[in-house]
């Protein structure tokens with residue numbers, strides 16, 4: 001086996017120096033250190049590629065590195081609910097549940113919760129889904145979801161790979177009546193594979209619901225998604241609606257929402273609910 005040793009000390013030194021230089025406004029210096037970090041470990045668990053994109057030093061990546069998302073949420077798993085819900089006012093799972101109630105949809109035979117986190121969406125939908133499945137990249141966060149005792153099945157894995165590849169042990173390929181991805185698109189740039197994967201996994205007339213952070217200022221010819229100053233992806237709504245149409249969905253809801261507070265300011269986003277056409 002060919003194993004390449006990663007110099008953790010050199011990586012930490014370069015990363016910490018990069019952060020200090022970025023804070024001090026030395027963007028050239030920060031870029032130099034972040035590039036050293038990437039060279040030491042291209043799987044990028046520190047997420048410096050996203051930092052470089054936020055600084056405009058590299059083109060917008062297609063998604064966040066899986067190693068970065070897993071590390072980030074492993075590190076924050078124990079404080080996730082306290083920070084996100086209590087301090088930042090995050091309530092997208094409840095907004096989605098309420099919208100579904102208003103539309104008179106459900107109960108659902110099966111719900112797939114992509115990027116399930118600690119299980120807030122599972123809890124919100126426990127009363128209207130017979131079979132709940134959760135998937136998340138972070139093993140530690142899946143442990144918290146497990147403790148909620150609302151999921152029938154939980155998997156540690158990447159959401160798009162799950163949609164494209166998951167099979168039961170006996171070789172059956174499960175499909176779902178509802179797929180949710182609350183506050184997961186900010187970790188995906190290009191949403192094409194997510195939308196096409198959801199279309200392929202849904203039952204006829206199934207629903208796909210997700211939240212986004214909104215990119216409003218890019219203009220007609222601007223990019224479809226960008227990495228914002230807070231190192232999360234923001235998407236244009238018209239880009240997402242076009243993707244949904246392309247993959248056979250009808251958009252039922254695309255409501256402006258406040259995703260959470262950031263430095264006391266509301267972060268604007270959209271709550272989207274789309275239905276797959278029976279013929280798709």
Ligand SMILES: C[S@@+](CC[C@H](N)C(=O)[O-])C[C@H]1O[C@@H](n2cnc3c(N)ncnc32)[C@H](O)[C@@H]1O
Pocket residue numbers: 069070073092093114115116117118119120121135136137138141157158159160181182183184187188
């Ligand atoms: C902000 S949290 C939201 C969690 C949950 N959906 C909720 O609404 O409370 C984002 C979650 O998505 C997961 N995630 C991000 N990108 C992912 C991907 N590509 N595949 C699987 N999980 C992902 C993260 O690990 C994290 O737990």
